[in-house]
Amino acid sequence: MMKRLLISTRLRRVQRRNHSEAAAAAAPQPPHVPVLCDTAIEHLQPLPGGTYIDMTFGAGGHTRRIFEKCPEAKVYALDRDPVAHQLARELSQKEKYKGRLIPLLGKFSDIPKLFEEHGLSRNSLNGILFDFGCSSMQFDEAERGFSISKDGPLDMRMDGGHSGGVTAAEVLSKIEETDLARILRIYGEEKAAKKIARGLIDARKALVQIETTKQLADLVEDILSSGPRRDKLQRPSHSATKTFQALRIFVNNELNEINYGMVLANEILRREGRLVTITFHSLEDTIVKRHINGNVVAGAANPLPLKYSGHDIIDDPEMLQSLVQTNWKPLHRHVIVPDAEEVARNSRSRSAKLRAAVKVN
Known part of the structure; x- marks a missing residue:
């Protein structure tokens, strides 16, 4: 009886709060600001004739900066969000990007199928950029x-x-x-x-x-x-x-997708290809760090979540052995975080961490 009364009281409080708050007019939102953009492109080092994949296109901030740095590059723009994919399609129709920006719709785990559809092979990319988590567009809508x-x-x-x-x-x-x-x-x-x-x-x-x-x-x-x-x-x-x-x-299924994305990065980058990742909480960063350091076991960086959801767990002994013998050389000693100026400009960058590495084998 007391438990039901407590639940009823709690629900009435929530309902009163909902009814008492008037719907405010939506304030105009600032445009999506890519985090650590200059630093990411600096470590990616796009080259003329190079082929890259932006694994989290979002509003296209990082992709645009790749082309600003190197107009002769080719970029595959992946995103699972149809809204972001449509933005990539529209951008790809602009004259300066035609034939150089190829939109892809799907998750990280869809990459093998998408690569087959586009005639891409293993060890064929010069660089990969991950900007994990949700985009500002998704939070703002x-x-x-x-x-x-x-x-x-x-x-x-x-x-x-x-x-x-x-x-x-x-x-x-x-x-x-x-x-x-x-x-x-x-x-x-x-x-x-x-x-x-x-x-x-x-x-x-x-x-x-x-x-x-x-x-x-x-x-x-x-x-x-x-x-x-x-x-x-x-x-x-x-x-x-x-x-x-x-x-x-x-x-x-984010952690499994990140885990598999890191496995794929090792498969699709060519030797001396560059990996750049931007994470926003410890669960993401731990998976990235363990792959780069060769500290990967079944279940990767966060065994319980990966085991619990039951998707994309690495159980191939040969692949696990190759991941334990890391193929990555970090490009910096310590994790990179935004400076005070960027945090002041973009509060969503406060928890961001950037890691970059070169594939050595």
Whole structure:
């Protein structure tokens, strides 16, 4: 009885909060700003006649800079997001990019099929650029369901459902409490994972359908009732930030895709080809670092998430052995982070880390 009363009170508080907040007119958003762009291109060192792949095209900031640095280069622009793919298609029609910019629609794991379709072979690229995570465009569009600060349907699929898959709302409508707690703990590094999972499942049992980003953010905030949080850099952080991160990673199978993307980088780069990666949280960076250092085992950098989702786990002993004997030579001793000036210009760059390496075998 007390538990039902507590759930009912919590839901009424969330509903009152929702009704009391008037819908504000959407403020104009600044254009997408690629993070560590100059540094990334400096380490990529595009060459005339060279062939490159931008594995996360987004709004095309890095790709444009490659062409500014080297107009004679050729760039394959990959993105799983149909909106980003359309931007790449439009850009490829401009006279100065015709025949040099080739848009590709798909995930990292689609690369073998896409390479076959375009007649590309192994060890054929001069450089690869990864800019992991979501783009500013995805966070800025409420209807994509990524943003805590903008109310929209709780979707979170990076491809907008182009290849099917389940939404974050569908996950929350079906998942068991123990599984949800694991996702929050592993993918979100959320210390209160069990408490949040229990509260969200209790809400579902009370016949509450969590269908919008605001509903989820408000429920998590109310479940924790701990006031404003701070992240690892001591910045103010919403209580639901880690929950949103965990669900987004799970829905998009992100860590497995990153792991496989790093495997593919080793396969498709030619000797002396360059790898540049930009990551935005420790789970991503750890996978990259372990591949570059040759510290890869089945399950790669984060065994539990990869094992739990059951996709793209490396279990080929011969391939594992080749990854343990690293083929990479780092181009810098320490991880590169944005300077204070870039952080002041673009707050989303604060947690970015850049790593670059040359393929030596």
